Amino acid sequence: MLWLCLHLPRLPAEALGLDGEFDVVTDQRGASRWLITAAPGVGVGTPLGTALSLQPLLRAHARHAKAERAMLQGLAHTLYHYGSPVHAELREFDETGRAPQALLWLEISASLRLFGGYLQLQAGIEAELAAGRHRISLAVAPTRAAAALFACAGDGIRVRGPAALARRLAARPIRELPWPQAQIEALRGVGLQAIGELRALPRAAFARRFGAGRLRELDRLHGEAAEPAVAIVPPERFRRRFELPGEVEQLESLQFPLHRLAYELQGWLRARDLTLRALRLDCLHARQRTSFTLRFLDAHRDGKRIFNGLNERLGREPLGAAVRALELRATELGGAQRTQSDLFDSGGGQAEWTAAIERIAARLGAHVLWTPAPQADHRPERAWRNDGDAQTVSARPRPLWLLHQPQPLPGEPAVDANVERIESGWWDGGELRRDYYVAEWQRQRVWVFRERAGGRWFLHGLWG
Amino acid sequence: MSARAQALHDLLRDARLWRGDGQAPLRAEPTGHASLDALLPGGGWPCAALSEIVYAAPGVGELQLAMPLLARLARGRRRLAMIAPPYVPYAPALAQHGLDAQALVVVDAGRESDALWAAEELLRAQAGAVLLWQDAIAPTAQRRLQLAAETGDGFALVYRRATTRDAAGASASVASLRLGIARERGVSRVDVLKCRGARPTRSCALGA
Known part of the structure; x- marks a missing residue:
């Protein structure tokens, strides 16, 4: 097994559609609130009060764990064709001052050859995620746990063999382990600094003192114990909701969420090997909703075409009321995409023509177009x-x-x-x-x- | 050929030289009406350009003028569009003119600005020909259509109902070719009002 792990350090902010430099997301336990995304001058884990005194320009937003999980799922679907199986996890820590870890794993030993090497694969994934403006850090390791550890450390480490894995892990500091802070402190209290030193301890004594569970985690890290997990399978139907950070009245402010929804739909279509014929977009207002349907001339799975269609359709009439959330669903699907070439048609602008007709249908309404x-x-x-x-x-x-x-x-x-x-x-x-x-x-x-x-x-x- | 004659020959072939009675080399597509082709520079509709058809009233044979071109483009797998036509383009008659209507898209654009926008979009998307019905069309809009026709290498045909100003020959147009069509005593007559590369003001009977 060879796992590629993606860590998304800014997922809490991305899930809320925030991309300002001073927008930070906070988590809360009881009365304490702390930062789970970083901003200039303030790091992850800083209490909000301290952070505001250091950087008065901060705009704090409460995290939306459900949206984060939905976005992680969507990304898993987007990356589905880069490797299989795919796993996703939003690691939560039950302590104050720690940020959740959003992790995606792809098993890539089979796809490395298909994509022609790791660098091509990495470039493909980065290009895919650049469209959604996601910040990622990547690492490769033979175990999921080790790949996650390296990815969170953010060093871009790539390890293939077990010997190299053991060597690399031995040097990592123990605070990088996803364990409770108290336990890490206890380990450091007895003079243990690196993971290699933990491994050197007598197993029975380690298990007695820190629990058999921790020992098993160390074994999983090194590939000496199984790592059971449920792989992600894209759902049967596509229905995605995007909660806007505030009420939006301008179409321009909807560009970013529309773009993201369009590309999530593209990812889902690819993962399920389907094509899209028609979709429905619901703009949710305070009390009512406005529905738009969009039909495509031929079935496709092009995120850009979906985005352009939605954009033209929404631009046709002004938004009646302020929009709070968007909901996109695929209403009609086609089979797998076949690239067919006509013997006589040199393909002379078929794509441009289709795109132009769809733009006209979206702006003027599909009823104005007909063929006698x-x-x-x-x-x-x-x-x-x-x-x-x-x-x-x-x-x-x-x-x-x-x-x-x-x-x-x-x-x-x-x-x-x-x-x-x-x-x-x-x-x-x-x-x-x-x-x-x-x-x-x-x-x-x-x-x-x-x-x-x-x-x-x-x-x-x-x-x- | 002597050097002198060669120089003269080259000069005569130069597209910038305009000779009163001659025809400058021009890329054109036959209209399918022999008597009209004889009057036009290049022998037909100018390619990748805007042409304007000023018709006296619907039903004077204005659409028949373009039918041979449309049929030929459709056979060549080019796509066609009619934008804001005044009536229903009648499918049985289109078929009788040899046009495979599958290649044709009709856009019933309500507003003039929408019709212009659609025409431009389709021309840029490499339409074979776009026929647009619009009576008041500003020179800037004409220029945009001309550019779009050049980009997509298609024919832009604008149909405009004749006004009293046209009778005086007063309305300006940037079109490469401008034809007037009217019907008198049961015969459709086409006037060449303007054509790039030759002398205009000649007329012929359609179907004669």
Whole structure:
């Protein structure tokens, strides 16, 4: 096994959508509040009071553990195709002054060859996460525990063999172990500084004094005990909520959350090997919600296209009320993506065309776009349809323009003798009995008819 | 060929030289109407450019003017768009003109600014031809369409209803080609109002 571990030191801030330099997130136990993300001049674990006296510009936000967990899940889905299995853990410490550790693990021994080496893999993951503006630190080790320890230490350590692992671990200070502070202090109190020194202690005595659990953790660190955990499997359906830090009335302020949701959806689609046809975005206001649906011309899994579509759709009309949260769900999914190339089509701008049509549909509404197609019906107004699915055509000449509704003519036009009698539709209630003529009328070439019952003249088409 | 004759020959081939009765080399696509092609420089619709069609009223044959071009583009797998047409483009008639309507997208844009925006988007997305119906079109908007047509290498055809000012020949246009079409005594007549690279003010009958 070879585990790549990602530690996300700023996940609490990222989950709240904060990216200001002086925005910090705090955790709370009873009356004490402390920082779990760092800011210039103040480190993680500083009590909030102290931090504010050092850096008065700080804006403190309470952490939202649920959002952090959801974001970690989303990231696990995004990275799903880089390795398997994938594990995620939000390590919480039941002590004041400690920050949670957001960790993701990917088993990469199989994918190293696929991606052509570690550096390519790392570049791919970094590019993937750069879109969501996540801060990460990476480490590689043969055990999950050791990879996490290295990643949290933030040194970018890469270890492959067990011997190198033991050597590297031996030198790490014991305060990097994810253990309670009191225990670490006790160990340091007896003069133990590095993990190597812990390993050198007699096992039975260590277990008696610090608990068998700690001994097992040391064994797991070195790959001498199993590391059972449940791997992440992407859920059946995609439904993600983004809580905004405050009420938002400007579309510009929604760009960042929309971007993140779009790319989370892309990650989920990739992980499940699906494509997207339609989605629904709900803007949650104080009391009600506004729903937008977005349909794509063809099934795809492109985060940028999802983001652009959402952006155009929201830009169509002003947001009615202040938005508190966004909820995105995939409503219609397609099968796996096949890259198909047409033998004759050189692909001449298919992607650009699709993107342009989708932008128009998003901004002006999908109903404004249609493709005419003939339909086999003798009645002129039913001989076309707007879904682009062609049927057979009448052999008689037809005008290029058809009026939506036949217009009554004030007088009798000068018609030629060539009459076309159309009597049809008695079976479905749309009965008509008309004599159609081609005529010259007011310097236009027109298509007119006389109702056989009543004898009135109507204009129905124009030879455009 | 002597050096002198060669120099003259080169000079005559230079696109910057405009000769009163001659035709400058111009990339164009036949309109499909032989009598009209004969009047146009390059023998047809100018490629990657804006052309304007000033029609007296709907039903004078204004759309038939473009049908051969549209049909040919559709056969060449180029995509077509009609933006804000005044009536329903009637599918059976399109098929009779040899146009595979699958290639065609109609955009019923309500506002003029939306129609212009859609036309520009589609031209930039490499549409074969975009037909836009808009009566009052500002020169800046025309220039934007012209640029979009150049970018996407497509035909931009703007349909504009004739006004009394057109009769006086007073309204300005940046279009490379400007045709007027009207119907008299059962015959559609096309006037070449303006064309880049040749002398305008000639007319012919459509389908003659």
